[in-house]
Amino acid sequence: MSQVRRAPLADQAAELLLERIRAGEWPLGAKLPGETTLGPQLGVGRSTVREAIRQLAGRGVLATRQGAGVFVTALDATEDWDVVLRRTDILSVIEARIAIESEAAALAAVRRTPQDLRAIRRALSQREGHSGLDDYVDADMRFHRAVVTAAHNPILLELFDGFVPRLREAMIEMLRINQPKDGDTDHGAHAQLVEAIAEHDVTGAGQASREHLEQLKVGLEGQR
Incomplete structure (x- = not known):
């Protein structure tokens, strides 16, 4: 023994x-x-x-x-979140974001309050006015967090807060490699998500969120 x-x-x-x-x-x-x-x-x-x-x-x-x-009560211990994230491939992170944020967007279309919608629209506007890649990523995170917040699901928000900010540098590096080629199209995709949430379009909101993040994933895979 x-x-x-x-x-x-x-x-x-x-x-x-x-x-x-x-x-x-x-x-x-x-x-x-x-x-x-x-x-x-x-x-x-x-x-x-x-x-x-x-x-x-x-x-x-x-x-x-x-x-x-x-x-x-469990046959193994879960690893510390930071340890997991340090080993995580950025593609896995985007896949996790798709799962979390597409569901959050659909819920936001049902549950958002007028205050939530104002916060989302404000974050969208601020996202346009960024200067530099670091500012862009920070503004983008604030926008997506506003959408997750509007879902009024504390677990989804905790998951988002748990890993997205910690991967800020990885997201910046990813976008240095693969910046959106068409800023207007990228902004339009986010605006489409906002309007779907505003119109209580559950299917459209979930789809808009998923399609935007899928494009990020496809772009990154193309760099491999």
Whole structure:
């Protein structure tokens, strides 16, 4: 049985527990042995076991149920968002944006308020007046965020906020390689999205969002 050999003990204990879960020692929903059993197996004290369990609970792998024990709630830990993004291909990001933003646009067509629509129109206007690529990307993000905000779905907004701003530099670099050849057409595509949302055109809004981002994807693929 592998044991902890170096500090920090709680981190090492958590990783050993996770390895055993990944290996199938405890299936999904299984109850872990008690601290007095796990401690000797891992070569640590009960307080270290408790801290290791807290760590894995925070990563979604374990859950402590009052009076019942500790149970396996996932067979692996999700990676830190920043780590995932550092490894992510920009094409994968655009595909994720298509999934998030086309749905958000469709929902915005249903749920947008007059205030939302004013914010979207204002962001569209500001997007036209950019000076330089950095400003353009920032203005574009503000526009797309206004659309996602108008969907009134906090999960979609959190997903958007979680990865789009963190990939700002990648988006700038992508556009340096593949700038829109026709600024009027690009602006027109965004204006079409705004009008679909204004007219409560659910299908049109989702389609306009998807088609715009698909063009980005196609353009990037052409550079490979």
